[in-house]
Amino acid sequence: MSEKHSQCIHCSVESCKHLKPEQGICSLESIQVAPTPMAYSGDPADESMCQSYDCK
Ligand code: SF4
Incomplete structure (x- = not known):
């Protein structure tokens, strides 16, 4: 992807x-x-989840 965004992804999934x-x-x-x-x-x-998750 070459599009530039200033979006910040807030998350608290510590694993x-x-x-x-x-x-x-x-x-x-x-x-x-x-x-x-x-x-x-x-x-x-139940409806959505992060597919980019990787376990530590
Ligand atoms: S990849 Fe990991 S840290 Fe990033 S949004 Fe998904 S669960 Fe959170």
Whole structure:
């Protein structure tokens, strides 16, 4: 991707190796968000998840 954005990805998933815990931000330039297998319940926690997650 060559598009430049000033977007900041705030995150608190401490088990992910891309998290900068001191700042509470993701170190990646962009992330992929995808529906979960349990989608369509209407609960935000069921509907989306970060596909760029990598376990430490
Ligand atoms: S990759 Fe996803 S889960 Fe990991 S720090 Fe970035 S936003 Fe958070």
